[in-house]
Amino acid sequence: MQTIQSSSIEKRVNALRNKMREKEIDATILWDPDNEYYISGFRAISYSRPILLLVYQDKTQYILPALEEEHAKLNAHVDEFYIYYETYPHREFDTTYIQPLNRILSDLPKQTTIGLEMELVPASFAKMFESKSFHIKDVTQDLIDLRAIKDEEEIYWLEQAGHLSDVALKASFNHLEPGMSELEFDSHGDRALLEEASKEYPNHIIGYENWTCSGIERSAMPHLYSSTRKYDQNDVVVHSRQVWINGYRAENERTFLLGEPTNEQRNCLQLAIDAQQAGFDAVKPGVKASEVDIASYKVFEDAGYGKFVQHRIGHGLGLTEHEEPYLRFDNDLVLQEGMVYTIEPGIYVPGVGGFRHSDTVIVTKDGCHSITKYPRDLESLLF
Amino acid sequence: MQTIQSSSIEKRVNALRNKMREKEIDATILWDPDNEYYISGFRAISYSRPILLLVYQDKTQYILPALEEEHAKLNAHVDEFYIYYETYPHREFDTTYIQPLNRILSDLPKQTTIGLEMELVPASFAKMFESKSFHIKDVTQDLIDLRAIKDEEEIYWLEQAGHLSDVALKASFNHLEPGMSELEFDSHGDRALLEEASKEYPNHIIGYENWTCSGIERSAMPHLYSSTRKYDQNDVVVHSRQVWINGYRAENERTFLLGEPTNEQRNCLQLAIDAQQAGFDAVKPGVKASEVDIASYKVFEDAGYGKFVQHRIGHGLGLTEHEEPYLRFDNDLVLQEGMVYTIEPGIYVPGVGGFRHSDTVIVTKDGCHSITKYPRDLESLLF
Numbered sequence: 124m125q126t127i128q129s130s131s132i133e134k135r136v137n138a139l140r141n142k143m144r145e146k147e148i149d150a151t152i153l154w155d156p157d158n159e160y161y162i163s164g165f166r167a168i169s170y171s172r173p174i175l176l177l178v179y180q181d182k183t184q185y186i187l188p189a190l191e192e193e194h195a196k197l198n199a200h201v202d203e204f205y206i207y208y209e210t211y212p213h214r215e216f217d218t219t220y221i222q223p224l225n226r227i228l229s230d231l232p233k234q235t236t237i238g239l240e241m242e243l244v245p246a247s248f249a250k251m252f253e254s255k256s257f258h259i260k261d262v263t264q265d266l267i268d269l270r271a272i273k274d275e276e277e278i279y280w281l282e283q284a285g286h287l288s289d290v291a292l293k294a295s296f297n298h299l300e301p302g303m304s305e306l307e308f309d310s311h312g313d314r315a316l317l318e319e320a321s322k323e324y325p326n327h328i329i330g331y332e333n334w335t336c337s338g339i340e341r342s343a344m345p346h347l348y349s350s351t352r353k354y355d356q357n358d359v360v361v362h363s364r365q366v367w368i369n370g371y372r373a374e375n376e377r378t379f380l381l382g383e384p385t386n387e388q389r390n391c392l393q394l395a396i397d398a399q400q401a402g403f404d405a406v407k408p409g410v411k412a413s414e415v416d417i418a419s420y421k422v423f424e425d426a427g428y429g430k431f432v433q434h435r436i437g438h439g440l441g442l443t444e445h446e447e448p449y450l451r452f453d454n455d456l457v458l459q460e461g462m463v464y465t466i467e468p469g470i471y472v473p474g475v476g477g478f479r480h481s482d483t484v485i486v487t488k489d490g491c492h493s494i495t496k497y498p499r500d501l502e503s504l505l506f
Numbered sequence: 507m508q509t510i511q512s513s514s515i516e517k518r519v520n521a522l523r524n525k526m527r528e529k530e531i532d533a534t535i536l537w538d539p540d541n542e543y544y545i546s547g548f549r550a551i552s553y554s555r556p557i558l559l560l561v562y563q564d565k566t567q568y569i570l571p572a573l574e575e576e577h578a579k580l581n582a583h584v585d586e587f588y589i590y591y592e593t594y595p596h597r598e599f600d601t602t603y604i605q606p607l608n609r610i611l612s613d614l615p616k617q618t619t620i621g622l623e624m625e626l627v628p629a630s631f632a633k634m635f636e637s638k639s640f641h642i643k644d645v646t647q648d649l650i651d652l653r654a655i656k657d658e659e660e661i662y663w664l665e666q667a668g669h670l671s672d673v674a675l676k677a678s679f680n681h682l683e684p685g686m687s688e689l690e691f692d693s694h695g696d697r698a699l700l701e702e703a704s705k706e707y708p709n710h711i712i713g714y715e716n717w718t719c720s721g722i723e724r725s726a727m728p729h730l731y732s733s734t735r736k737y738d739q740n741d742v743v744v745h746s747r748q749v750w751i752n753g754y755r756a757e758n759e760r761t762f763l764l765g766e767p768t769n770e771q772r773n774c775l776q777l778a779i780d781a782q783q784a785g786f787d788a789v790k791p792g793v794k795a796s797e798v799d800i801a802s803y804k805v806f807e808d809a810g811y812g813k814f815v816q817h818r819i820g821h822g823l824g825l826t827e828h829e830e831p832y833l834r835f836d837n838d839l840v841l842q843e844g845m846v847y848t849i850e851p852g853i854y855v856p857g858v859g860g861f862r863h864s865d866t867v868i869v870t871k872d873g874c875h876s877i878t879k880y881p882r883d884l885e886s887l888l889f
Contacts, residue, residue, distance in 0.1 A: 167729060168717060168729040168730060168731055169729060169827060169828055171821065171827070171828035171829075188817075189816050189817070190727075190728045190729055190816040190817045190854075191729060192816075193726070193727050193854075194727045194729065194730060209817060209818045209832075209834055209835075210803065210815050210816065210817065210818065210835060211799065211800055211803045211812075211815075211835040212803070212807070212812045212813060212815060214835060214836070218836060239629070241628065241629045241630045241633075242628050242629075242630045243628055244628065244629050245624065245625050245626055245627065245628070245629065246622070246624045246625075246627050246628065246629045246631070246632035246633075247624045247625045247644070247646075248629070249629035249632075250624075250629075261630070263630075303704075304700070304704035304708075306700040306703065306704060306712060307700055307701065307704055309700075310696060310697045310700045313693060313696060313697075314693045314696075314697060317687070317689040317690055317692075317693045317734075318690065318693075320689065320734050321686075321687035321689055321690055321734040321736070324734055325687075325734050325735065325736065326733055326734060326735050327733060327734055328731045328732075328733050329689060329732075329733070329734060330731065334551060343576070344573075344576050344577045345573045346550060346551040346552060346573055346574060346577065347551060347577060348551055348711045348713065349711075349712075350709055350710060350711050350712070351700075351703050351704040351707055351708050351709060351710055351712060352708065352709050353704070353708070416594065417594055420593065420594045420595070424595070429594075429595045430595060432593045432594075432595060433572045433573040433575075433593065434571075434572070434573045434592060434593065435592045435593065438554065444552060444554070445552060445554035446554075449592075451592055452592075452593060452594040452597060453597070453601060471573075471576075
């Protein structure tokens with residue numbers, strides 16, 4: 124089962140090769156699982172055994188542990204495989220990734236220029252190359268740039284992830300009951316999305332994560348794992364969900380109010396909704412990341428809540444939970460069609476609560492399009 | 507809510523300080539989330555914003571993004587906090603972790619020796635230190651060694667994780683139906699463990715991951731994510747689950763046979779059960795990791811299935827999905843009381859299926875004790 128089409132992989136590898144030519148890099152050695160998946164179509168389940176993807180102008184190579192061999196050969200669009208082993212019957216073969224890597228490197232001409240993801244590879248890994256005569260160039264940013272603009276196939280999967288996240292939110296809200304725990308609320312959504320996915324997308328890989336922060340104290344901390352805390356009568360709850368299919372992620376977050384919220388809590392949630400709308404309105408090709416962030420921030424500032432803003436308005440999304448480029452006040456990056464961002468301005472007010480929706484938008488020719496559609500308005504979020 | 511007791515943290519920090527004195531390290535700068543949690547009791551939800559924990563002989567410091575500030579101050583046992591910001595109203599403050607780090611470093615005497623996790627920190631991060639006059643020593647192995655022996659509090663949480671994983675397996679098997687998908691099978695277990703956790707462990711952080719590989723082809727690949735593939739009439743299924751509470755993980759895996767398995771499939775599962783028992787029997791203080799791996803492997807070899815072994819018998823477990831030290835044929839490490847391992851020998855036979863149970867054991871004074879207890883015998887796993 125190859126989940127990413129050959130034609131997409133071919134375009135991506137060629138785009139990387141173009142960058143390598145521009146930077147005069149002879150071989151790029153990838154270490155990061157998401158970068159490897161993007162370039163080869165193969166993702167392992169765990170990386171406690173290192174996996175390397177080597178890209179040259181004329182071929183690609185994988186260095187893999189034996190237990191990924193069959194899986195990789197089914198999924199990866201790659202020319203050559205080097206397998207290493209960890210078991211007694213294979214003790215005469217390579218038993219670490221370093222052995223095949225060293226053989227490959229020793230066949231390269233001296234002064235070869237090698238591209239490494241210097242912001243992602245371990246320091247000890249980069250040091251192995253420094254002790255040889257190679258010239259190292261950092262390719263972290265090149266991969267970020269390639270991955271920032273999504274192709275048609277990626278957008279298809281992002282849309283499906285958005286749909287599944289909406290199914291999950293709907294189910295969680297349909298089952299909302301007083302006294303249920305954060306994790307129980309999440310679990311109704313999990314179950315619904317898995318049922319929907321099993322029906323609609325047979326033989327695909329689905330994943331999800333939830334972070335539900337309930338209560339005045341917990342909701343006012345923007346980043347917490349869901350816990351077994353039970354909902355109280357008049358809680359503010361920030362429910363956050365990411366869903367992925369074939370690796371592509373949608374983020375979908377809603378703040379909701381239980382029981383009898385105070386006027387300030389209602390106002391704060393309305394402000395977060397308005398700030399998010401200002402973000403949606405600002406996103407289009409040619410606009411700077413900083414402009415989107417500041418447009419949204421101004422809504423909070425004008426209402427006197429500017430000091431309760433703790434984070435940027437959004438982050439890139441695709442294969443990684445948070446990916447660059449970020450929508451920050453100090454980022455001059457110009458938005459382009461095909462980029463994907465979360466729009467999630469929030470305020471965290473001590474004694475009142477936290478207030479943030481998040482939606483995932485694709486930058487279109489003249490604006491943006493949200494792949495997450497669960498209702499955002501205040502009235503739909505009072506329970 | 508501090509989830510790890512002060513007394514445990516104090517012991518761990520002191521143990522790290524002892525190692526620093528032995529190695530003449532003045533300051534250790536931790537980057538890895540699990541190492542930071544182990545030493546401070548605080549875990550953030552995401553690390554797209556770097557978080558550093560600095561440990562000296564006389565104090566500890568955190569460098570954190572603003573949105574983790576309140577959460578960290580509730581949970582972390584740390585002396586000083588340096589906060590950096592990413593929002594427009596805070597544009598006059600530090601806006602990256604590098605600013606406070608540079609101020610801290612510039613106050614240190616020249617020739618200070620700094621400990622870094624060289625196998626975990628990005629190469630670009632280590633390079634910042636090399637360009638200054640500091641002496642760098644690798645502390646990766648020191649943290650592995652500290653974390654390998656679990657303390658009483660850690661063992662308590664591991665036991666709870668084991669219990670929750672058993673609850674989940676029981677529920678998944680109770681709901682087993684022909685034609686359900688891998689992910690639906692998982693979801694019954696998820697729901698049951700969240701209900702149990704919400705009842706038994708209020709206000710704690712629970713997490714889980716499942717990998718269910720069904721069918722002759724998928725089960726024969728040891729490492730796959732659960733998919734929406736539906737169970738077939740005569741499937742071999744390897745269901746794998748990790749559950750964690752307060753960060754501490756138990757792994758619990760069972761292979762089961764649906765419908766009318768062939769004699770070879772029954773024999774292969776019985777072999778995996780016997781090989782696992784040989785592993786349990788071999789684990790005790792004073793034994794080498796290699797001896798456990800080879801004892802288990804011999805069961806497969808004696809039956810003529812040695813060539814279908816693709817991976818080591820087990821890995822360390824605690825805060826990280828797979829943690830060192832590993833139970834490999836070439837590891838001379840001597841087991842000690844308080845270490846925690848998975849015991850999970852497996853064979854993957856083309857055209858027949860994959861066969862592997864995994865349980866999580868704690869090394870005791872004279873053997874080992876499994877924290878996962880779901881039935882392992884063949885008869886219990888025929889459906």
